Amino acid sequence: MPHSSTSNLVKILEEDFTGIVEEWLGTQVEEGVKRSDLFSDAESRAQNAELLKNFAAVIRGGMVDGDFNLDDAAWEDLRAVLADVTKERVSRGVTPTEMATFVLALKSPLFSRLQDKLADDPDALIEDVMLVTRLVDAFAIHTNEIFIEEREQIIERQREEMMELSTPVVELWDRVLTLPLIGTLDSARAQEVMENLLQTILERQAEVVILDITGVGTVDTQVAQHLLRAAAAVRLMGADCIISGISPMIAQTMVQLGIDVGTVKTRSSIRTALADALTAVGYRIETVKD
Amino acid sequence: MSGKSSIHLVENALLVSLHDDVTDTEIMDLQDTLSGRIAKEDVRGVVLDISALEIVDTFVGRVIAQIAGMSRLLAAETYVVGMRPAVAVTLVELGMYLPETRTALSLTHALSQLRRG
Incomplete structure (x- = not known):
């Protein structure tokens, strides 16, 4: 009713x-x-x-x-x-x-x-x-x-x-990996990136890892801290870490912030980093045309 | 040598394997034995295989650093090999970057580096 x-x-x-x-x-x-x-x-x-x-x-x-x-x-x-x-x-x-x-x-x-x-x-x-x-x-x-x-x-x-898109670990050559970082690097992403990277090092038995930060807009003390920790963890695993893509602007910022990269290798472009990496694993790039 | 951790001579290096459930006293004994053998056998390197370790704390971290320091004084380089990703992350988080040790992916990798000098 x-x-x-x-x-x-x-x-x-x-x-x-x-x-x-x-x-x-x-x-x-x-x-x-x-x-x-x-x-x-x-x-x-x-x-x-x-x-x-x-x-x-x-x-x-x-x-x-x-x-x-x-x-x-x-x-x-x-x-x-x-x-x-x-x-x-x-x-x-x-x-x-x-x-x-x-x-x-x-x-x-x-x-x-x-x-x-x-x-x-x-x-x-x-x-x-x-x-x-x-x-x-x-x-x-x-x-x-x-x-x-x-x-x-x-x-x-x-x-x-x-999250998935942003952490692709790419095998550039035998035992050479690269991780192109794009966008911002907060704690959650840094953690994800690091775990992913270390796991891939183990799987591929990589000897050199290039962390490319060309696509990272700004580097502040926190981002630098994340990068250096990743580099330290890579070294502990037994691989070499090169941080590439450091623009003149970022280099200036890092110096002004007093960030000490210690023994971590840094390069301005991924090109020079790759040349270094290949040398480290015993390859040489030659021109074939004379 | 007590327990499950072992020391073997491989080429010109001493291979030390740490086991998962290694105790603190065992590690201390290991350090004793190891320093004795480095001196006696005149090796060029010490390869510390920690691939069995799933958990590390500051104590283990310090022991690794001490082994490295001690070996260097006896003219041998220390290589830490087979570190698991989780262990690497933990050590970095604890702030133990182990600057005094060299690292390698595997025993082969470490030995080839030792051969190169």
Whole structure:
């Protein structure tokens, strides 16, 4: 048995379903959040109708004594549809504000209909308006949560991809490895880089390792510290470490910061580092054309 | 020589293998025996094989440094070989860069370097 205040709402939704969908769309246009550049009219209409259909279904079946809990099992379908719509819109580049306004725009068509219906019963009208407000607000908040969740997943995935991309150890020649570092070198990445490098040294039995920092934008004391620790660990494993790609700018910075590289070999370009490495493992580069 | 760690003469070097569960007293005994043999057998190098070590602490780190220092005084170079990646990371984190030792990937590598002088 539906609560008295939801019965009005249920009636409105049954009587004028398409009208509400159309007016909801209209409000979205007014608020400037319809994004017809991203969604066709038919798509928007289908999304709205689907949402409203599920909305009507839960109002009929999911209310307990005029109250509701969005986490209830009865609301699962609506949550799923909301999630789908939100994910779809996120992936097409809708902003959080637009997404929230999109949901909140449902209020106005419902309010105007309630007002028409309950013109002579102000108490019931206020009660229903409050209920609709709570319901729609809860949807909007839920949508926002999904939105943020979706964004976070994207960020996390990109972070992992970057982590993998950024630490490729390349075998340049027999027993010569190189690790081209690109971007920034924070503690987490330095750790990952070091473990990856040492493991590869063990697997390939490498004798010389070139740490190339051409792609590292800035070297501060912390980055230098990470590099020197990696070099020290490489040496402990029994391989030689050459740090290459030290630009004149970085050389100046390192001296000004008072960074002492100790016995670690440094070279300005990977080219000279490679020549050194090949000599160390007993090869020589010759021109074959005379 | 007590326990599982062993010292063997290979070419002109003494190969010392440290075992995983080596105890502190054992290491101290090893140092004694090793210094005696370096002097007696007049070798050019000491190769310290630590490939069995999975865990190191500052004590082991210091022992390696001491063996290296002692060998140098007796005119032998120390090579540490077979260090595991995790051990290398740990030693660096402990700040023990072992500057007094030479390092090599494997016994072969160390011996060829010793031959070259």
